[in-house]
Amino acid sequence: MTEPMQAVRAFILGRNPKLGEVPDDLDLIDSRAINSLAFVEFIFLLEELTGEPIDPEELDLDDFRTLAAIQARFFKQKASL
């Protein structure tokens, strides 16, 4: 797992210690691992890890739904290096 993805996983586990682990295909939104109160912090984390701003107007929820989707949307290029 890449370093940024470890940080993403640590963020989710930090807020959901009962989860124990975060499977790549867990629906983070339906399972409320990321709820609306955590969402802003999560966006800031992704912005910091990618170095790219995320436009709130252009958000597609499916990009945040699973760890696999987050990896594909935000860290694909970096992961393949």
Next chain:
Amino acid sequence: MAVRDIEPILLELDRLEQMAESGYYNPYTMFDWPDAIEPDKPWMSENLTTLAGTPMWDELTREQQIALTKYEAINFFSLNIHGIRELMSEVVMRIHERTYANVSEFLHHFIGEENEHMWFFAQFCLRYGGKLYPAQPTLKADSVDHLSPVAREMIVFARILIFEEIVDHYNAYMATDQTLPHIAREINRVHHQDESRHVAFGRMIFTNLLGQVAKRDPAEVPLVAEYLENYLQYSIGTLYNPAAYRDAGIPDALALRRRALEHPARIEAHDRILKRTRSFLTKAGVGRDVIKR
């Protein structure tokens, strides 16, 4: 909205209604708006900025410090505006529901006054700062879906109350801070005055609805407490807007935000901001101590 499961809210509001009537003012004429804010004056109290008490504040140039007070004042007022938009839309939808018939009179004062607050906060931001900060992104799927209808109803008013109490901590201090421009002091003073009634009402309606939650299912109270604690933390987080750091010319805004949020001096500041609300929630039986980890 599922308010059928909720018992009518009966509260003794005569005194608050009389105060709202006797203290009524015209916000559109009562402020003397200067053409510009005096240069070199902070727009919000320096010790209420999000870097106060940390080496990160001391490392700023004086120009950056003043700029940070400017952009954090705009952020603070913008948060007020978005918070008011949310609470007004919730309250408007309930104002003639059977559950709220007994408190409808006060809710009319409440909405009217909140609309006026929204107007003067926006005036300040747009006249002197030329902008508002946008509302934070939210998820459409809500974080209260796991709660019962009455608990969700309680959360609506709890959010309003918590938001108002946090804001009031800032308003009360800035209302008398002589380092601020007169107009900034005035806005904080007038808001503080009205909010004391809103907070009193908020606590009464919160207590009523929490009683209904506990009566229906006492096991739900810890879940509500957990939500409220998360909401307190969320609210503190919104004060730290990376866009305000960037606008103040401070580099590395996101890393700075993270460092500031974790700094011991800031954690103490958060405790001070939340002290009154936490103590109220604990006394009501829905404080951090009842959360099941």
